[in-house]
Amino acid sequence: MSFRRILVANRGEIAARVIRTCRRLGIETVLTVSDADTRSLPARLADKTIRIGPAPAPASYLDVDAVVGAALAAGADAVHPGYGFLSENPLLARACAAAGVAFIGPSAETLVSTGDKLAAREHAVAAGLPVLPGAEVTGAEAGRLADQIGYPVLVKAAGGGGGRGLRVVRDPADLAHAAAVASAEAGAAFGDPRVYLERYVSPARHVEVQLLGDGEQVIHLGDRDCSVQRRYQKLVEEAPAPLLGDDLRDGLRAAAVALGERLRYRGAGTVEFLVDPRRGAFYFLEVNARIQVEHPVTEAITGLDLVAEQIAIAEGRRLRLRQEDVTFTGHAIECRVNAEDPAAGFLPSPGTVTRAVFPAGARVDTHVQAGSAVPPHYDSLLAKVVARGAGRGAALRRLAGALERCAIDGVVTNLGLHRALLADGEFAAGGVDTGYLERLLARESARAVRENGSRHYTGSGVGHG
Amino acid sequence: MELTNEDVADILAALDSLPYDELDLRTPRFRLTLRRAPGGGWTEESQVLADPVALAPAHPHRAPGAGEGRGAGAEAGTGAGEAGTGAAAEAAAGAGAEAAAGEGRAGSGRAGLAAVAAPLPGTFYRAPRPGAAPFVEVGDEVGEDTVVAIVETMKLMNSVHAGTRGRVAEICLGNGEFAAQGATLMLILPAGAGRPAGPPA
Numbered sequence: 001m002s003f004r005r006i007l008v009a010n011r012g013e014i015a016a017r018v019i020r021t022c023r024r025l026g027i028e029t030v031l032t033v034s035d036a037d038t039r040s041l042p043a044r045l046a047d048k049t050i051r052i053g054p055a056p057a058p059a060s061y062l063d064v065d066a067v068v069g070a071a072l073a074a075g076a077d078a079v080h081p082g083y084g085f086l087s088e089n090p091l092l093a094r095a096c097a098a099a100g101v102a103f104i105g106p107s108a109e110t111l112v113s114t115g116d117k118l119a120a121r122e123h124a125v126a127a128g129l130p131v132l133p134g135a136e137v138t139g140a141e142a143g144r145l146a147d148q149i150g151y152p153v154l155v156k157a158a159g160g161g162g163g164r165g166l167r168v169v170r171d172p173a174d175l176a177h178a179a180a181v182a183s184a185e186a187g188a189a190f191g192d193p194r195v196y197l198e199r200y201v202s203p204a205r206h207v208e209v210q211l212l213g214d215g216e217q218v219i220h221l222g223d224r225d226c227s228v229q230r231r232y233q234k235l236v237e238e239a240p241a242p243l244l245g246d247d248l249r250d251g252l253r254a255a256a257v258a259l260g261e262r263l264r265y266r267g268a269g270t271v272e273f274l275v276d277p278r279r280g281a282f283y284f285l286e287v288n289a290r291i292q293v294e295h296p297v298t299e300a301i302t303g304l305d306l307v308a309e310q311i312a313i314a315e316g317r318r319l320r321l322r323q324e325d326v327t328f329t330g331h332a333i334e335c336r337v338n339a340e341d342p343a344a345g346f347l348p349s350p351g352t353v354t355r356a357v358f359p360a361g362a363r364v365d366t367h368v369q370a371g372s373a374v375p376p377h378y379d380s381l382l383a384k385v386v387a388r389g390a391g392r393g394a395a396l397r398r399l400a401g402a403l404e405r406c407a408i409d410g411v412v413t414n415l416g417l418h419r420a421l422l423a424d425g426e427f428a429a430g431g432v433d434t435g436y437l438e439r440l441l442a443r444e445s446a447r448a449v450r451e452n453g454s455r456h457y458t459g460s461g462v463g464h465g
Numbered sequence: 466m467e468l469t470n471e472d473v474a475d476i477l478a479a480l481d482s483l484p485y486d487e488l489d490l491r492t493p494r495f496r497l498t499l500r501r502a503p504g505g506g507w508t509e510e511s512q513v514l515a516d517p518v519a520l521a522p523a524h525p526h527r528a529p530g531a532g533e534g535r536g537a538g539a540e541a542g543t544g545a546g547e548a549g550t551g552a553a554a555e556a557a558a559g560a561g562a563e564a565a566a567g568e569g570r571a572g573s574g575r576a577g578l579a580a581v582a583a584p585l586p587g588t589f590y591r592a593p594r595p596g597a598a599p600f601v602e603v604g605d606e607v608g609e610d611t612v613v614a615i616v617e618t619m620k621l622m623n624s625v626h627a628g629t630r631g632r633v634a635e636i637c638l639g640n641g642e643f644a645a646q647g648a649t650l651m652l653i654l655p656a657g658a659g660r661p662a663g664p665p666a
Contacts, residue, residue: 020469024469030520033517038517038519039516039517040517041513043517044513044514044515044516044517045513046517047518048518048519048520049517049518049519049520050519050520050521050522050523051519051522052522052523055643056588056641056643063525065525065526065527066523066525066526068526069523069524069525069526070522070523071526072523072526073520073521073522073523073524074520074523095526099526185594188594188595188596188597189594189595339619340619346621347585347621347623348585348618348619348621350585350586350618350619355510356510357508357509357510358508358509358510359502359506359507359508359509360473360477360499360506360507360508360509361470361473361474361477361506361507361509363470369510369511369512369513370510370512371512376585376586376587376618376619377588377619378619378620379619379620380619380620380621401504401505401506402506404502404504405502405504405506405507405508407508
């Protein structure tokens with residue numbers, strides 16, 4: 001079937017992004033809005049909006065019944081969940097199926113498997129993917145297991161994700177306490193007290209592979225590097241991953257496809273890997289069973305529209321591309337512009353945008369314009385600025401030029417940090433590890449002290465108000 | 466309507482050959498301002514002015530098996546532990562009154578009592594995790610650096626310190642309620658203020 005009307009069950013830039021593709025495809029959009037978002041830019045871009053509850057996400061964007069009720073009231077053929085919120089929740093996938101509405105995403109069974117880190121790890125092992133030495137811990141044998149793995153070890157929550165429920169243990173004396181605390185926290189936060197131990201690799205890079213599947217065929221759309229992170233939150237992403245070497249790159253892509261085939265993956269998804277640059281080895285981390293924030297860099301080098309492919313797959317079509325149809329041209333980099341203050345420990349900065357200037361002609365995925373509210377209830381992402389070039393150097397220069405033409409007033413942003421990063425030699429050299437951003441922040445802080453006697457790094461783009 | 470990137474690129478191509486530095490286009494539904502940037506290229510300020518078209522809100526749909534659907538996606542399919550996040554969800558849902566709760570009492574610290582203010586607008590939590598014991602209760606002794614609450618802003622948990630040595634005299638917001646920036650979260654009776662601590666509960 002072809003969808004005539006899609007319920008966009010999300011907010012922020014991804015809502016605007018999904019609406020744009022739907023418009024191009026001639027599909028009507030109805031956007032779910034909480035009370036905080038009734039006059040947002042995505043609400044103005046959608047054909048219609050429908051209220052699903054008060055501002056707090058648990059009472060609106062995380063409420064399965066409200067979302068499915070909105071889909072039925074709107075007469076939607078399908079629900080696009082975006083990322084975050086309910087996008088990987090099998091309860092929404094099942095509730096949509098029960099209500100006769102298509103869920104634009106993987107099957108509920110896949111979501112159950114990928115949502116549980118231990119189950120996902122078992123699938124990865126079965127598909128022949130390398131995983132970090134480690135296993136689930138249950139009390140007493142934690143010490144023996146950690147000794148086998150070797151310190152430092154990482155204690156992970158089975159139900160965690162996106163960096164939540166992780167802690168590094170360097171000293172055997174700290175292990176029992178760390179495992180107990182992690183288990184208690186995981187039980188409270190994720191409803192799942194299971195924790196497991198893994199070898200902690202440092203330095204490490206974070207490289208991921210984009211997949212598309214129709215439930216039978218699975219292809220990859222290349223890799224992305226997301227090593228520029230702070231507390232496991234990605235800040236800059238690029239495609240392809242720089243300085244990887246052909247063997248490693250081919251290995252990562254083949255491994256991701258093998259796992260996708262085992263899962264009989266349907267839709268767009270990402271397999272995340274940890275790359276040990278010293279050993280030239282890679283290890284499976286997790287599967288993100290949704291469209292990702294950083295998908296535009298893949299679109300920039302493949303010329304594809306991933307949301308359009310998601311929709312086509314959810315309409316029940318076979319993949320429209322064979323692996324050999326996918327080609328990669330040039331290099332693309334994306335900066336996440338957030339309402340946060342790097343000079344103040346990345347303190348969030350909710351408020352109202354009074355002016356939003358972006359580079360004309362560049363790809364900017366955003367949900368803010370002059371007058372837009374940045375509510376305290378949701379994440380701080382304001383815009384993604386994406387640049388492509390024939391090579392990485394050209395992409396870097398183009399992105400730096402694009403950021404010079406960005407100005408957001410009314411809330412504090414991290415634009416200054418992005419400018420410093422794009423001017424930094426270590427980033428320009430390529431292939432940075434996940435410890436890079438903290439090193440950059442330390443350098444910038446030291447520079448600020450030298451230049452202004454200021455105690456803090458002052459590279460933030462401070463707006464008015 | 467919304468101009469696509471391709472539309473803007475076409476306009477820029479036309480503008481580049483003209484001696485103008487700025488284009489300001491305004492219709493009832495959108496506004497577009499293009500300016501030559503000092504370092505080369507153009508900047509764009511666009512604003513969609515069209516009002517959203519709201520459908521009548523729907524009634525929540527109770528699909529079989531979806532009843533316990535509230536809560537984060539993270540507990541996907543485990544079923545066992547919705548209680549933890551569920552409790553937070555319900556608490557937050559109860560905060561429908563929104564800013565009113567916090568703003569009403571902002572700065573209303575009574576004589577002799579020190580107010581603990583919300584550092585940022587956000588959701589007020591009395592405990593470190595759903596189900597855990599609260600940081601403090603009325604009557605508890607606190608130091609300046611004692612963590613007395615968490616305010617969650619933009620998915621970030623910010624610890625709130627007492628700021629004053631003394632005893633907790635009043636907790637002004639309910640767990641999960643929304644606090645406006647600067648709203649009074651708690652009142653502290655400073656040490657040595659010579660008054661019995663805390664009103665009876």
